[in-house]
Amino acid sequence: xxxxxxxxxxxxTPTDADGRVDVAGLRRLVxxxxxxxxxxxxxLGSTGTYVYLSRSERRRAIEAxxxxxxxxxxxxxxxxxxxxxxxxxxxxxxxxxxAGAGLLxxxxxxxxxxxxxxxxxxxxxGESGLPLCIYNNPGVTHFTFSAELIQRLSxxxxxxAVKNPAPAADxxxxxxxxxxxxxxxxxxxxxxxxxxxxxxxxxxxxxxxxVLGGLFPEPALxxxxxxxxxxxxxxxxxxxxxxxxxxxxxEFGGLRIVYAVANALGLVxxxxxxxxxxxxxxxxxxxxxxxxxAAGLA
Numbered sequence: 110x111x112x113x114x115x116x117x118x119x120x121x122t123p124t125d126a127d128g129r130v131d132v133a134g135l136r137r138l139v140x141x142x143x144x145x146x147x148x149x150x151x152x153l154g155s156t157g158t159y160v161y162l163s164r165s166e167r168r169r170a171i172e173a174x175x176x177x178x179x180x181x182x183x184x185x186x187x188x189x190x191x192x193x194x195x196x197x198x199x200x201x202x203x204x205x206x207x208a209g210a211g212l213l214x215x216x217x218x219x220x221x222x223x224x225x226x227x228x229x230x231x232x233x234x235g236e237s238g239l240p241l242c243i244y245n246n247p248g249v250t251h252f253t254f255s256a257e258l259i260q261r262l263s264x265x266x267x268x269x270a271v272k273n274p275a276p277a278a279d280x281x282x283x284x285x286x287x288x289x290x291x292x293x294x295x296x297x298x299x300x301x302x303x304x305x306x307x308x309x310x311x312x313x314x315x316x317x318x319x320v321l322g323g324l325f326p327e328p329a330l331x332x333x334x335x336x337x338x339x340x341x342x343x344x345x346x347x348x349x350x351x352x353x354x355x356x357x358x359x360e361f362g363g364l365r366i367v368y369a370v371a372n373a374l375g376l377v378x379x380x381x382x383x384x385x386x387x388x389x390x391x392x393x394x395x396x397x398x399x400x401x402x403a404a405g406l407a
Contacts, residue, residue: 118323
């Protein structure tokens with residue numbers, strides 16, 4: 110098993126209104142992923158609302174997920190924080206609980222410089238001993254990793270992978286080829302942004318870091334296997350079935366969508382995204398569920 114290839118499924122982290130993790134609900138979501146035999150679980154990603162949880166609740170979530178995964182599926186846990194010392198502590202917690210890797214984003218209030226991000230990653234990797242995946246998510250963090258910075262970080266001991274937003278289909282091949290030429294053999298080049306990930310996988314991406322896979326692991330896994338197995342026609346057909354959903358993700362944000370779907374399908378018990386984020390309702394919720402039905406997921 111490896112944390113950095115195939116389908117990495119990212120579930121939500123259901124909590125109560127006070128930010129306390131619904132352990133039973135999280136375990137149910139993780140069990141679905143384990144039963145589907147996903148390649149890894151991306152716990153406490155942006156969909157897992159890591160930035161809204163205290164250190165103790167993150168630890169409870171990791172322990173619950175790892176207990177449910179029971180060694181069958183590796184778990185990568187989000188360890189991002191505003192302060193470097195806090196990120197180190199979170200990474201140490203994740204490693205002590207048994208996580209196979211940490212997903213580290215350059216969380217900031219003051220915009221960060223490249224050198225600051227480099228030292229941040231170098232410090233967390235060196236002091237925690239937890240293998241790290243670079244989380245390049247400029248839509249949330251407002252920091253974009255250049256190819257040069259990814260290249261530099263790939264030489265840091267303990268930095269093992271990157272999770273990039275997938276470029277458009279006509280650009281992903283060149284993007285991937287450029288990074289392959291810059292990073293060491295074995296450094297994992299993964300992509301997120303579900304609507305563009307089929308072409309990223311076909312082009313040779315190592316991992317699909319999937320929000321959809323956190324709720325619907327079977328169709329996501331089938332698409333991933335087809336793309337990485339060279340059956341491009343099948344991969345594109347499977348992607349076309351899911352196409353009704355893809356325009357909604359940039360419109361509403363994946364977080365609101367997955368909470369809405371998880372509740373509507375009874376996968377969680379009245380979980381809501383953390384305030385100030387409000388759940389979808391009315392016409393917006395109806396549009397999302399119509400797309401889910403059109404994609405054959407309900």
